[in-house]
Amino acid sequence: MTADVLTTLVHALAGDPRLVDDVVASARAQSPESARLPSAESRRHVAALITAGCTAFLRAAEPDDEDFADAQRFGAAGAALGVPVGALLSGVHGGRSRVLEIAIARGRAAGLPDDVLLQGLLRLDRYGNALERNVLDGYRTAERQLDTDRRAARIRLLRHLLLGPDGTEAGEDLGRFGLTAEGRYHCVVSDVSDPARVRELEQAFARCGGVLAPVGGRLSGLTPRLPARLDDQALVVSTPPVPLKNAAAAHRLALAALDAARVRRKAGPHGVTELAGETALAGQPMLAGFLRDELLGALDPADDFHRDLAGTALAYLDRGQRLDLTAGSLHLHPNTVRYRLRRLAELTGFGAAGEQLTVLETVRWWWALWAWREAGPQTGLP
Structure with a gap:
């Protein structure tokens, strides 16, 4: 039973996107210079490392070279962007410490006995040591290549x-x-x-x-x-x-x-x-939010039909408010495009007068629609 609980815990860690965000934030806060690395790249590397570490843990075997390919790439990216090696390793230490804190908290919450939890943490710590060695190796290799x-x-x-x-x-x-x-x-x-x-x-x-x-x-x-x-x-x-x-x-x-x-x-x-x-x-994210909320407050981001309406309106504005070009780009019948625009007008007032929007009105609506679409469905964390 204890083994099943431990396995379930590790699977949960491997598949938790919030864990990745938490670890990335801790690493970047620990080392501002390592935060120079593009956040999307850092997140991708961290996600891959957590997945590889959990996979190696579940194999009940020592990790192999493939488990550390992303660690090598992470170190190389740091060298390529001129991040000092000490700062990069400081970020790794910060992320590693955060993983251990979360693992301890979740293990205790799951009711794992202290001896089982300790053994798991020791294995995780060995993986962390190997991870740091590979980050450093990737960094040094890239340094030699970059003159x-x-x-x-x-x-x-x-x-x-x-x-x-x-x-x-x-x-x-x-x-x-x-x-x-x-x-x-x-x-x-x-x-x-x-x-x-x-x-x-x-x-x-x-x-x-x-x-x-x-x-x-x-x-x-x-x-x-x-x-x-x-x-x-x-x-x-x-x-x-x-x-x-x-x-x-x-x-x-x-x-x-x-x-x-x-x-x-x-x-x-x-x-x-x-x-x-x-x-x-x-350069004006707050204004984008105001426009989104004021012009499109009647739309529900979790409603697929409303997202279709917004996407159609964006395509319509991007193509000079030409119905035929919009229908062709979306592979829709012109009547479908016309219907969606009419429904959007009923909900939000978009183009309600039936006339083409002016340049500034187009900018206002395009910006609101784009910001609304990018915000996506807002879901609460459990």
Whole structure:
């Protein structure tokens, strides 16, 4: 009976998304520098590590190399984004401690005897030790691949140029990396964290006379010209050329555009001007919430039909309020689109006057509909 309780407990830990969120939050709070890693990537790694650890536990055998593939990748991503190894391991310690706390609390709540709980925690601790070794190994391997000595100099220079003077000198001559005080440069940022892709991008921009390195947790840089071809899967955002005195402001804008593009699940290269609308709207999340609640308060996010109405209205606005284009994009009969828009108008007043919306009205409704759809069904935690 005790074995069954323990097995059920471990299965519950492996499948609990709230546990992943809790562990990620603890790790990032423990080490602000490790929080430079993109949150979605960190969550994916943590989820995989918890699943692998629970699987190894249930096998009643020592974990093997496959159990630590994500630990290796996590360490490599930290090196690729310039997170100090001490900070990365501090985050691992924070997450590991939180897992142990939760395991103890749930084991006691399940009525496990102290000796059984202790044996389980010892096995979990051995897994944690192996996990840390593999994070470190992945970090060191990526360091060797990334030419860290010269890269460290690029990081120092770009931090000075893109984050703004912090009272210290850049420590490196601009000319060492082909930059000039009189030059104008595109500011570039990317959310790439895989070491192989980071290296590819750094080399691609170096061939264009640019300098790329991790700055503040994002691959960032300056380049006199953009590569003719870039990986369509790697999100890269660039500004028009600016003088070096404006590089820090351009970097802040590029980061805002990058975040907006990530929310819209975009990939490939994009200029900030292409993302102007998304960037401007993303800068006012409170206003988006007000619009959503005021214009669409009659819709229920848990109602599939209401979600169909919102999705149809978004498609309608995205296609210039053309009924035929909307029907074609959704593979619906035009009468179905017309019916949904009429029902939405009855519920919310959307296009109730029967006339096409003005540009500003379109923005207002589009923004409200998008924010409502992204919020999704609100479910309480048990």
